[in-house]
Amino acid sequence: MIEAALSVENLSFAYGPKKALDNVSFSVRAGECAILLGPNGAGKSTLFSLITRLYDARQGSIRLCGFDVKKNSRQALARLGVVFQQTTLDADLSVTQNLRYHAALHGIGRKAADKRIREELERLNMYDRRQEKVRQLNGGHRRRVEIARALLHNPSLLLLDEPTVGLDMPSRQAIVEHVHDLVRRQGLAVLWATHLLDEIGAQDSLVVLDKGVVKAGGRLAEVLHATGCGNAAEVFARLTGGGVE
Amino acid sequence: MNILHYWRALSGIVGRELLRFLHQRERFVSALVRPLVWLFVFAAGFRAALGIAISPPYETYILYEVYITPGLIGMIQLFNGMQSSLSMVYDREMGSMRMLMVCPLPRWFLLSSKLIAGTAVSVLQAYAFLGIAWLDDIQAPPVGYLWILPALLLSGMMLGALGLLLSSFIRQLENFAGVMNFVIFPVFFMSTALYPLWKIKESSELLYILAEYNPFSQAVELIRFALYGQLNLQALLFTAGAFILFMAAAIFGYNPSKGMMVRKGGGD
Numbered sequence: 001m002i003e004a005a006l007s008v009e010n011l012s013f014a015y016g017p018k019k020a021l022d023n024v025s026f027s028v029r030a031g032e033c034a035i036l037l038g039p040n041g042a043g044k045s046t047l048f049s050l051i052t053r054l055y056d057a058r059q060g061s062i063r064l065c066g067f068d069v070k071k072n073s074r075q076a077l078a079r080l081g082v083v084f085q086q087t088t089l090d091a092d093l094s095v096t097q098n099l100r101y102h103a104a105l106h107g108i109g110r111k112a113a114d115k116r117i118r119e120e121l122e123r124l125n126m127y128d129r130r131q132e133k134v135r136q137l138n139g140g141h142r143r144r145v146e147i148a149r150a151l152l153h154n155p156s157l158l159l160l161d162e163p164t165v166g167l168d169m170p171s172r173q174a175i176v177e178h179v180h181d182l183v184r185r186q187g188l189a190v191l192w193a194t195h196l197l198d199e200i201g202a203q204d205s206l207v208v209l210d211k212g213v214v215k216a217g218g219r220l221a222e223v224l225h226a227t228g229c230g231n232a233a234e235v236f237a238r239l240t241g242g243g244v245e
Numbered sequence: 246m247n248i249l250h251y252w253r254a255l256s257g258i259v260g261r262e263l264l265r266f267l268h269q270r271e272r273f274v275s276a277l278v279r280p281l282v283w284l285f286v287f288a289a290g291f292r293a294a295l296g297i298a299i300s301p302p303y304e305t306y307i308l309y310e311v312y313i314t315p316g317l318i319g320m321i322q323l324f325n326g327m328q329s330s331l332s333m334v335y336d337r338e339m340g341s342m343r344m345l346m347v348c349p350l351p352r353w354f355l356l357s358s359k360l361i362a363g364t365a366v367s368v369l370q371a372y373a374f375l376g377i378a379w380l381d382d383i384q385a386p387p388v389g390y391l392w393i394l395p396a397l398l399l400s401g402m403m404l405g406a407l408g409l410l411l412s413s414f415i416r417q418l419e420n421f422a423g424v425m426n427f428v429i430f431p432v433f434f435m436s437t438a439l440y441p442l443w444k445i446k447e448s449s450e451l452l453y454i455l456a457e458y459n460p461f462s463q464a465v466e467l468i469r470f471a472l473y474g475q476l477n478l479q480a481l482l483f484t485a486g487a488f489i490l491f492m493a494a495a496i497f498g499y500n501p502s503k504g505m506m507v508r509k510g511g512g513d
Contacts, residue, residue, distance in 0.1 A: 052347045056502040070502075078349040088341040090261070092268040097261075104257025105348035107250030 003066035004029050005079075005157040005189030006051070011060030013046055020046040022212040024060070028205070030156065031187040033180060035200050037232070038209035039240050044193045045085075047209070048161050051191075052082055065156050078106070081150035085161040087142050091135040095126065095145050098134060099152060106153040113152070120148035124178065140171025147175065151182070158182070160192040164199065172199070197232045206232065208239050215239040254350055255358045262362035266369070276370045279324065280317035281377060288313050300441060302473035310383050314375075315469035316438025318393075319461060321374060322367045322401045327429055329363035330408030330415075346499075353496045356409060360492075363408075364401035371397050389472040396471035400464035403484050406491035407460075413498025436462040437469075460487035 004027035011024040021043045028034040038044050050057050053069050053076075062069040067076035089098050096117060103113030121127040124144040134142060143163055150158055160179065164172040176199050182188045191207075192199070200206070206223045208216040216223050216239055220232065229235045266273065288310040303311075333342055345355055375390065385393075411424055435452065436459050437445075446453040456462050463483035470477035 052343065053501050054343060054346060074349040074351070076349075077347055080347065082344070082347055084343060088344045090265065090341070093261070093264055097264060101257050101261045102344075104253045104260075105345070105350070107253050109249075109253065 003063070005032075005065055006191060007061075007063040008047075008051075009061050009063075011047075011050065011057055011062065013043075013050060013057045013059070020212050021050075021057075024209070024212070024214050026207050026214060026217045028157065028189045028191050030189050031183060032205055033183045033190040033192060033201065033203070034205040034207055035232075036191055036193040036207045036209060037195075037197075037236055037240075038193075041211070042209045042240070043212040044209060045161075046212075048082075048159060048193065051159060052080070053077065078153070079156040080159065081153070081155035081157070082159045083143070083146045083150050083161065083163045085163075085165065087146065089134045089142060089145060089149075092133065094131050094133055095121070095137070096130045098145065099149050102149045103152050108153060116152050116154075117148070120151050121145075124148055138171075140167050140174070143167065143171070143175060144178075147178065155188075157189045157191065160190065160194075162193050162195065164194070164196060172196070176201075197236065200232050206235070208235065210240040251350065251354060254348070254354075255361065258345075258355075258358040259362040259365055262359075262366055266366045273370070273373075276321060276325065276328075277374055277377070280320050280374055283313065283317055283320070284310060284378065284383075285381070300443070302470045302475045302477075308383075310378075310381075312441070313439055314378055314383055315472055316436070316465050318371045318374060318397070318468050319400065319404075319436070319438050319465040320433060321370050322364075322397070322404050322464070323429060323433060323461060325363060325367035325370060326401070326404035326406075326408035327411075327425065328408075329359070329366075329405060330412040330424075333359070333409070333412040352499055352501070356496060356499060357492070360402055360405045360409060363405045364398060367401045367405075368394070368397045385472045386474055388474045392471040392474050393468060396467045399481070399484055399488065400468055403460060403464055403488035403491065406488055406495055409495040410491050410498060413495055432459060432461045435459055436465060438462070438465050460484065463487070 006028040008027065009025050011021055012019070013021040024043070024047065026034070036044055036047070049055060051062055051064075051069065053073055056070050062076075064076040065079045067079070069076045090101075093101075099117045099121075100110070100113055103116065108116065117130070118127060121130055124147065126141065126144050126148065129137065129141070134145065137145065147163070158179070164175055167175070179190055179192070180201050183190055194200075200220060202220060205219050206216060207214060208223075216227060216235065218226070223235055224230070224232075227235050227238060229238060292309045345359070346352065348355070371393075375385075375393075378384075407428075411428065415424060433439075435455050437456060438461070442453060442457055442462075445456050460483065463480045464487075466477050467480035467484050470480065
């Protein structure tokens with residue numbers, strides 16, 4: 001059996017007496033884009049903190065391409081690319097300087113790094129702007145640079161934490177299309193936290209999280225069938241009791 | 246291959262810090278203005294008020310400006326250490342600290358690299374300050390400018406580790422103002438940066454004890470002796486011991502299983 005790119009099993013986590021995640025299990029395979037839906041406070045940020053090993057869970061396990069995040073964290077994290085909710089680029093440095101920094105952290109040499117930077121930026125039509133300071137870029141372009149950065153070391157799993165928040169429609173669409181393209185063409189596995197249901201593609205999977213519990217999971221069509229809902233918005237409203245955008 | 250990865254990451258982290266430093270000129274200027282005001286205004290005003298007796302490493306009567314120069318270098322490094330800790334709190338809020346923590350290297354190595362990067366910046370600032378002081382005739386023996394380098398590296402690492410330790414349990418930027426008041430000011434004023442120990446002893450035995458065992462005093466004395474080409478062994482051991490202690494505690498603080506990060510939790 002091929003190992004899932006991300007496998008979360010019986011994961012529980014609490015901040016003191018407050019339970020943030022309760023027995024969460026799901027997996028994301030190569031070539032799969034899983035959309036993580038949940039209202040504020042559902043446990044999405046906690047889940048991302050645990051996958052990126054900001055802190056460790058005491059119960060349950062997280063495996064990236066078969067490597068346990070806690071026990072084999074280096075092998076696991078080497079296969080992970082992340083775009084955090086807040087921008088994490090250095091505004092005073094140029095696009096290339098930011099990307100070279102990331103490449104260095106992953107042990108990629110200068111020559112190989114420059115080659116990868118070119119490939120990823122060209123794919124996002126950003127190569128001509130590589131010398132510009134990040135401060136000069138608009139929100140959509142910054143996000144593109146962050147996605148390019150997350151892919152520099154050829155990860156197997158890409159984590160996206162609400163990457164399109166605050167962007168205009170064309171920028172959002174460009175990012176949604178680019179990520180789905182990566183999933184289709186390169187077999188990348190993606191876990192995408194969002195509030196924006198129009199970002200869900202027909203082939204995507206859903207993981208609906210509410211109050212730390214997985215309420216539904218599987219291919220969109222399967223979830224619609226199981227819940228008897230007509231679309232993802234209805235699924236979300238019914239399972240979480242919340243409205244959507 | 247592995248060592249190459251470590252080396253590339255270390256150069257990347259130090260390079261980024263130096264680039265940031267070069268791009269933020271106001272940060273460089275403000276880091277220098279503070280000690281220069283102390284040197285040219287405060288020390289000039291107190292020159293007559295404070296008599297400094299001959300005590301090692303000085304072999305003759307010295308001006309007050311000469312006495313406080315090593316203390317002000319310590320001040321540069323103290324502020325720098327706290328500022329990099331401030332930037333780590335800020336970074337963590339903004340996410341780039343998380344970016345660093347996600348990369349596939351041991352956390353102790355990432356924190357140490359961050360520390361080395363901060364120290365490199367503080368050494369540059371210290372030399373710039375010494376250059377300006379030199380122009381104002383506050384001059385040490387030439388060999389002192391060489392000997393001071395290892396002293397600056399150790400004291401910078403020690404003060405940076407203290408900042409790192411503080412950053413591991415400060416969650417909000419607002420708390421940092423409290424740290425400035427409760428850490429920087431007591432540490433600086435209860436030290437040998439501005440007045441020698443025997444002078445403090447004249448007024449208060451308790452303050453004298455606090456100042457003597459203050460790691461910042463030891464770092465300042467290490468710098469003071471090095472600037473005159475001498476080794477103060479006690480200061481060296483004390484500063485190195487404080488560095489190891491602070492660093493170990495900071496690494497514990499950033500440990501994903503045991504440290505403060507878990508207790509602090511994260512909002513959702």
